[in-house]
Amino acid sequence: MSPYITVIGTGYLGATHAACMAELGFRVLGVDVDQQKLAKLAAGELPFYEPELAELVARHVASGRLSFTDSYEHAAEVGDVHFLCVGTPQQPNTDGADLSYLNAAADRLAPGLQRPCLVVGKSTVPVGTADALTRRIQAAAPAGTGVEVAWNPEFLREGYAVADTLAPDRLVFGVQSPGGERALRDVYASLLAEGTPVVTTDVRTAELIKASANSFLATKISFINAIAELCEAAGADVVKLAEALRYDPRIGDRFLSPGVGFGGGCLPKDIRALLARANELGVGSALRFLDDADRTNLRARRRVVDLARQECGGSFAGRRVGVLGAAFKPNSDDIRDSPALAVAAAIQAAGAEIAVYDPQANDNARKHFPTMDIALSAVDAARGAHVLLHLTEWPEFAGADPAEFAAVAAERRIVDGRNTLDPARWQAAGWRFRAPGRPQLD
């Protein structure tokens, strides 16, 4: 009999994991504390935007294979494998990860456990968390239950979450016994049969694999943004430079796009949490470059604000700025630590009127930034603008006709904060084109 799976925390990660586990043929119970989210999911609807996921949730809710609850008692009773997918945000006043959601989930699940089961962490956590959770769960579970904790970190990308879950680059199984590994191999049997590479290791290494992967990616983006600063000072072109670097397979062609930098609910908090944990373990100095990566990233946002200010003639007072993009990346409605909205908010605070448009994140932007004008189309965001900023690289923006924007803007000045627009097209329509790391192109 195949294991009954529970997925605790049904946000971007958990809802995707739950639906994909149902797609692989398992009975799945999603558990959350957010009643609104649960009601939507139980009705077969998605409480956020993620391509392909809505259809998967609807299909498996309808088939009865996927259901949702707020009852930990029910989850503890039916589950053979419990995936922990709750958030691990940055703590309010330190760089470390806030593990309170994870601890709360463990505290509510453990007392109801009645038979041997595997609790599998998927959230991104500081090294040592699985060890602490093992002690916590074993202390709270009824004696002799036979519960084991494993770590199976998640590498999915928002915007490609379903494809990444059903066809991952690799799986990581951090386990404490051969039985733990066997249970994970059962869950992922169909992906393993397709040849998905798997790295089996101890829980601490598994935790660090995820933190290291994100730290590497963040560092790569900050590297090219640091080079962008150098290019600006030297009058060189970072876009051409990056194009040439990408041909080197040792460097690789991804995560080398100069611009406004990284954001979202993962990379910024994950590099800070890794450094904070390294400091606790007395090896912070070895990872000091992560602090530089973080600073370079925040400076990338400020440099886009500076470019916009220059285009406004040195001051934002009385100026109108149109912003294309609110999500932290395209194909998502996630605005957590979004560079686009951080830049927009800084410019608004400096005295400009702001109009933002995003193909999917308008509702989230309106909720979290109620004083910003949220436009109903990209062209509307440009209406009356003295400068237009391109801050989330949606395909819709790259394909847009610069002449349509020219017809409504107060001035034809654009800052491409993502370095993905075609300067020649915009210049042909009369726009002055600026972008971080590039010489002024007109």
Ligand code: NAD
């Ligand atoms: P999220 O905020 O979208 O989802 C977290 C969910 O947990 C929410 O629905 C929340 O209501 C729920 N929750 C909080 N406390 C709970 C509790 N006690 N019991 C049950 N549910 C509870 O966050 P996310 O983006 O899905 O991230 C979750 C984890 O996955 C984080 O550690 C993150 O770093 C990691 N991760 C995220 C991604 C991604 O692309 N979003 C990718 C890989 C890893």
